[in-house]
Amino acid sequence: MGISITIISITTVVFGIAALVISSRARKRLTPGALRSYIDNFSVCLAFIVLFTIWQAIRSLIGSNIRVTGLAEYPEYIFIIFAYISFIITSYRVLMISKEYGFKEDGIRIEEIIKSRKK
Amino acid sequence: MTRMSPTLRDNLKKEVKDLTDYVSLLVVNAKNYQKSRVDILNYLLGTKKIPGVYITLNKPYDILIRELSSNKHDTNLVIFIDCITMLKAGKMARVQNCLFIGTPEKLSDMFVAIDQAVNSISLNERFVFLDSLNTMSMFNSGDIVARFTHQLVARMRNWKVAGIIMTIQKEKDDTLLNEITPFCDFRIDLK
Numbered sequence: 250m251g252i253s254i255t256i257i258s259i260t261t262v263v264f265g266i267a268a269l270v271i272s273s274r275a276r277k278r279l280t281p282g283a284l285r286s287y288i289d290n291f292s293v294c295l296a297f298i299v300l301f302t303i304w305q306a307i308r309s310l311i312g313s314n315i316r317v318t319g320l321a322e323y324p325e326y327i328f329i330i331f332a333y334i335s336f337i338i339t340s341y342r343v344l345m346i347s348k349e350y351g352f353k354e355d356g357i358r359i360e361e362i363i364k365s366r367k368k
Numbered sequence: 369m370t371r372m373s374p375t376l377r378d379n380l381k382k383e384v385k386d387l388t389d390y391v392s393l394l395v396v397n398a399k400n401y402q403k404s405r406v407d408i409l410n411y412l413l414g415t416k417k418i419p420g421v422y423i424t425l426n427k428p429y430d431i432l433i434r435e436l437s438s439n440k441h442d443t444n445l446v447i448f449i450d451c452i453t454m455l456k457a458g459k460m461a462r463v464q465n466c467l468f469i470g471t472p473e474k475l476s477d478m479f480v481a482i483d484q485a486v487n488s489i490s491l492n493e494r495f496v497f498l499d500s501l502n503t504m505s506m507f508n509s510g511d512i513v514a515r516f517t518h519q520l521v522a523r524m525r526n527w528k529v530a531g532i533i534m535t536i537q538k539e540k541d542d543t544l545l546n547e548i549t550p551f552c553d554f555r556i557d558l559k
Contacts, residue, residue, distance in 0.1 A: 282470065282477035348462070350481055355447050355465050356488030358420045362444055363491060366417070 258306035265299035283346050290339035297332035301325055376407050376558060383554040387526040388493050391521050393552040395537045395545065400558050405499060408435065408532060410439060412495045419445040420495030421485040425503040428453040429466045447485040451478060462551055472507040475516050482520070486527050489558065494529045496520075501535035514547045520553040 272292045279285040304324050384390060396404040399408050412418055413436070424432060429450040436443045448466035451474070460468040467481050486496060498504075499518070505513045517533065526529035533552065535545065 280474050282474040284476050284480055324399040342555065349467060350484045352447055352467075352488035355485075359410045359447075359489050360491060361446055362442065363419060 254309050255306070258302065258309050261302045262299065262306050265295065265302055269295055269299060282350065287339070287346060290335065290342050292351055294332055294335040295337055297328050297335055301328035301332060304328060370513045373468050375554070376404060376411075379556045379558075380411060381445050383556065384530075387527070387530075389530060390553045391524050391531040391551070392515075392533070393545075393549055393555040394532055394534045394558070395555060396534065396558045401500075401536055404558055405534065406439065406498065408434065408440065408534070409436065412530070413441040413445060414439070416493070416495075416530075418473065418493040418495055418496060419489055419491065420529070421447045421449065421482060421489075423449045423451065423496070423498045425451045426499055428456075429463070429468070434537070447488070448486060457503060472504050475504075475508065475512065479516070479519070483523065484531060486523075492528075494527070494532045496524055496527070496529045498531075498533045501533055501544070501548070504537065510544050510547075514544060517548050518551055519547075 269292060272288055272295065274287060276288045276292070279288065308325075380392075383392065394404065395536065396523065409422075412420060422432070427435075429448050430453075432448065433443050436446070446465065449469060450466055451472045452463065453468045454460050454468045454470045460469065467485075469477050469481060472478075486494060501513065501517065504516070508516070521531065521533075533548070537545075537557070
């Protein structure tokens with residue numbers, strides 16, 4: 250049971266770090282602007298989740314020999330709280346980007362003008 | 369409405385024929401720039417009567433609106449992506465049919481904006497007009513502009529739009545033009 254949890258933890262950490270590396274590579278290709286700031290925010294969220302997972306993985310590794318309770322749980326909570334705060338900021342940024350870059354209403358208006366001309 | 373110069377009209381007619389989707393590189397000299405730009409807009413909005421996306425790196429949005437209105441074109445048919453106004457005026461809020469991109473260096477944002485704007489118009493005939501390539505190369509390196517244009521041309525083909533990329537012919541260095549010309553369906557030189 251302990252070994253399988255350790256394997257899952259390590260795999261999750263590897264996936265998290267891989268996701269961070271991919272985001273960083275994506276960021277390098279972009280010029281400064283809204284899209285890059287979004288990736289920055291997303292990376293912060295991801296980083297906190299990865300930190301949370303790393304901490305859990307360490308705890309599960311150490312926990313198999315030594316029982317660590319109490320204080321050791323606090324960083325977990327801090328990481329997850331910051332992760333969710335970052336998610337809120339990132340979601341708000343996405344909302345702003347959609348307000349700026351969303352042209353759906355303009356498209357509908359244009360189609361209506363063209364349709365009314367054809368009648 | 370101003371009349372289109374016979375040379376540009378004939379060249380366009382000859383090359384475009386009945387096509388609705390193509391990518392054209394329009395090379396003009398500095399003297400003809402204004403007239404050619406207005407002519408192209410007259411052709412797209414007046415003669416062909418198609419909506420589209422205008423990416424401006426030279427003229428601010430308010431001047432373009434004034435220009436189009438004075439030529440009796442419906443400005444509601446165009447979505448503007450303005451990469452110049454914020455250089456002078458600072459931060460600008462989005463207006464109805466125009467998105468202000470900070471500077472012409474923000475190519476990623478520009479690309480996302482073009483993609484969103486084109487896809488919002490779900491009609492068979494649409495245009496994408498990039499004005500102009502040489503201004504873009506003033507703010508970015510030649511390689512980056514060439515790569516951006518290559519990506520944009522590829523997307524224009526996917527979107528099936530009438531794509532027009534305008535640039536001013538330089539006296540000496542035309543490396544960028546030589547790189548870009550093969551991507552396009554045809555090139556019109558107005559000397």
